[in-house]
Amino acid sequence: xxxxxxxxxxxxxxxxxxxxxxxxxxxxxxxxxxxxxxxxxxxxxxxxxxxxxxxxxxxxxxxxxxxxxxxxxxxxxxxxxxxxxxxxxxxxxxxxxxxxxxxxxxxxxxxxxxxxxxxxxxxxxxxxxxxxxxxxxxxxxxxxxxxxxxxxxxxxxxxxxxxxxxxxxxxxxxxxxxxxxxxxxxxxxxxxxxxxxxxxxxxxxxxxxxxxxxxxxxxxxxxxxxxxxxxxxxxxxxxxxxxxxxxxxxxxxx
Amino acid sequence: xxxxxxxxxxxxxxxxxxxxxxxxxxxxxxxxxxxxxxxxxxxxxxxxxxxxxxxxxxxxxxxxxxxxxxxxxxxxxxxxxxxxxxxxxxxxxxxxxxxxxxxxxxxxxxxxxxxxxxxxxxxxxxxxxxxxxxxxxxxxxxxxxxxxxxxxxxxxxxxxxxxxxxxxxxxxxxxxxxxxxxxxxxxxxxxxxxxxxxxxx
Numbered sequence: 368x369x370x371x372x373x374x375x376x377x378x379x380x381x382x383x384x385x386x387x388x389x390x391x392x393x394x395x396x397x398x399x400x401x402x403x404x405x406x407x408x409x410x411x412x413x414x415x416x417x418x419x420x421x422x423x424x425x426x427x428x429x430x431x432x433x434x435x436x437x438x439x440x441x442x443x444x445x446x447x448x449x450x451x452x453x454x455x456x457x458x459x460x461x462x463x464x465x466x467x468x469x470x471x472x473x474x475x476x477x478x479x480x481x482x483x484x485x486x487x488x489x490x491x492x493x494x495x496x497x498x499x500x501x502x503x504x505x506x507x508x509x510x511x512x513x514x515x516x517x518x519x520x521x522x523x524x525x526x527x528x529x530x531x532x533x534x535x536x537x538x539x540x541x542x543x544x545x546x547x548x549x550x551x552x553x554x555x556x557x558x559x560x561x562x563x564x565x566x567x568x569x570x571x572x573x574x575x576x577x578x579x580x581x582x583x584x585x586x587x588x589x590x591x592x593x594x595x596x597x598x599x600x601x602x603x604x605x606x607x608x609x610x611x612x613x614x615x616x617x618x619x620x621x
Numbered sequence: 622x623x624x625x626x627x628x629x630x631x632x633x634x635x636x637x638x639x640x641x642x643x644x645x646x647x648x649x650x651x652x653x654x655x656x657x658x659x660x661x662x663x664x665x666x667x668x669x670x671x672x673x674x675x676x677x678x679x680x681x682x683x684x685x686x687x688x689x690x691x692x693x694x695x696x697x698x699x700x701x702x703x704x705x706x707x708x709x710x711x712x713x714x715x716x717x718x719x720x721x722x723x724x725x726x727x728x729x730x731x732x733x734x735x736x737x738x739x740x741x742x743x744x745x746x747x748x749x750x751x752x753x754x755x756x757x758x759x760x761x762x763x764x765x766x767x768x769x770x771x772x773x774x775x776x777x778x779x780x781x782x783x784x785x786x787x788x789x790x791x792x793x794x795x796x797x798x799x800x801x802x803x804x805x806x807x808x809x810x811x812x813x814x815x816x817x818x819x820x821x822x
Contacts, residue, residue, distance in 0.1 A: 415708065416708065418659065419659070419662065419708055420708075463680075463681055463684045464681050466677040466680065466681055467677055467678055467681045472673075472674060472677060475673055475677060476669070476670040476673050476674065478706075479669050479670070479673050479717065479721070480666050480669060480670075480709070481706040481707060481708070481709070482704060482705075482706060482707050482709050482713065482717070483705070483706055485673075542707070542708065559704075559705075561707045561708065562705050562706065562707055563705070563706040563707055563708070574705050574706065575705075575706045576706060577705060577706070
């Protein structure tokens with residue numbers, strides 16, 4: 368799907384202000400918008416980010432897990448079969464050429480823009496391609512992990528999952544404050560000032576394209592998930608929506 | 622920046638500022654300088670995007686002769702190596718652009734060297750085919766020609782020793798990569814003494 372992207376579909380941002388539930392010190396845009404499909408939510412952005420990187424967007428969706436069994440346990444046969452198919456389709460030649468495909472290339476460029484070297488901190492799809500080459504296939508790693516991996520490999524768009532019970536309000540992207548903890552747990556890692564994070568109304572929950580905060584990841588018995596994807600310049604909205612829909616459909620299927 | 626043909630109008634914010642300074646008390650000037658700087662940062666990001674795409678294309682086309690590992694550069698966030706994602710300042714963007722330009726230049730040089738290497742290899746192969754007697758026992762791997770696989774062009778005497786003495790040389794292409802499981806194992810003769818006899822069973 369990532370070889371030839373269709374024209375971009377606008378995300379329909381609605382600039383209506385959302386209730387002020389965050390610290391007033393942060394100057395962030397209050398826009399929380401609904402997408403074409405009402406279940407998908409467009410996250411808010413700090414005002415500075417909005418001006419500097421206007422095409423950076425966070426898109427989230429709520430999922431009620433209906434699949435029986437643990438989220439970290441073995442995937443159903445259908446998902447494992449799909450992983451096996453993907454492993455067969457994804458070979459060395461594509462692993463090298465993936466950096467030239469439009470969607471992965473857009474993430475590489477964005478990594479450069481935010482100070483990451485994509486040859487050191489690999490973009491999600493390139494990290495998975497490397498894993499595929501090293502391990503000889505996409506090995507099953509638990510139902511949620513497998514579902515997110517399939518979405519990533521099919522669309523090129525990475526999707527992350529948070530436990531909805533630990534999320535306070537809508538998600539958005541902002542810069543961290545000096546020493547701000549990553550997550551709400553007691554031993555949370557302090558962040559340096561200016562780190563780009565995915566946050567809810569009161570705390571940073573993940574480093575952008577990085578680790579999720581401890582205590583906010585999906586657990587084996589989590590029943591409600593918040594899936595989110597990061598859209599950057601050059602990635603059509605259709606791809607982002609498709610990645611989220613694929614993941615949601617796979618998890619909500621009883 | 623000259624390497625990729627981009628020019629940044631560094632004076633632009635000042636021009637805007639000068640225009641406004643004459644008419645206002647200085648506050649809008651700061652605003653305009655901010656806007657001008659943002660435009661410069663935007664231009665730098667466009668240049669970085671173009672350089673990144675170019676270096677990716679060179680690596681993808683030149684792999685495995687041009688390795689992506691040769692392209693690693695330290696991260697620039699806050700001037701520290703190993704930092705995370707952040708909004709880069711104008712100076713950091715400039716530094717990144719310059720390093721990326723240097724790196725892309727390096728990749729272009731490697732790609733040009735590779736093209737030259739393959740051109741010389743093709744010339745050598747043409748010579749080997751035209752006058753094999755002048756290139757006795759020369760071996761030329763197909764990888765040097767930019768082709769995949771493990772084949773080797775080899776100038777060898779026809780009919781072994783007879784050809785060597787008679788001056789009959791020809792070019793052979795040995796093809797195929799070694800089998801992953803190694804040389805074929807010859808079946809050992811079955812020792813009849815180890816077979817269970819009907820009596821012992």
